[in-house]
Amino acid sequence: MKNEMKMEFDAISANEAFARVAVAAFVSELDPTLEEISDIKTAVSEAVTNAVIHGYDGLEGGKVNIRCSIDQDVLHVEVMDKGKGIDDIEKAMEPLFTTKPELNRSGMGFPFMEAFMDDLEVLSVPGEGTTVIMKKKIGCIPWIGDEE
């Protein structure tokens, strides 16, 4: 099975819920479990929140692009912004590291993406933007059940 969708929306916090629900709806044809849906929604929410508050520094006018594809039983999600980019990706991905503690950020965005998806890749050029690429295999657990 192959399927693809792309969307673009304003980088404002109100769209964080829209983005995670849209990706969750797209993946529904793979018949994910409730836990898998929660995992995907959390990871997408983290990536889009990063674009809004870090990529564009909370300023309006920026756009976030999401490209999703399904290849067999694997979901690929790319979240792109054309914001300020990340100077030190390794540092940014460390648990509890945040550049915005005054906004009550926990520094757990990337660690949550890593915990809930099977693969996470972060590409960023300072001044040009950031792309987060995540993959998740859907439906591993029921398959083991079927075998028995």
Add this chain to the structure above:
Amino acid sequence: MSENFKVIDNYLMVRMPEEIDHHKSSYISENADKFIVREQISNVVFDFEDTKFMDSSGIGIILGRYKKIACFGGKVFAIHTDNRIRHLFMISGLHKIVEIMD
């Protein structure tokens, strides 16, 4: 919306919304802080009964309030947490500072 915040003795009860994300988080943090300062609150109880979704913004809300009250000996509690929320607490290390009550 202030019915989501209730003061009982020196405890602030915060009823968390259905979805906790960055969009909702500043409202919760700002209001909780207002009560903490105005009513000289020492402990905060977060009630997750209605919560169906939470991302790391929820961790930030709790951590931020903990930092405000911990230096005065205050504690942070969580009630009505489901497996998912307890799992998020575990990954972020928050279970070390939040008392989870059933």
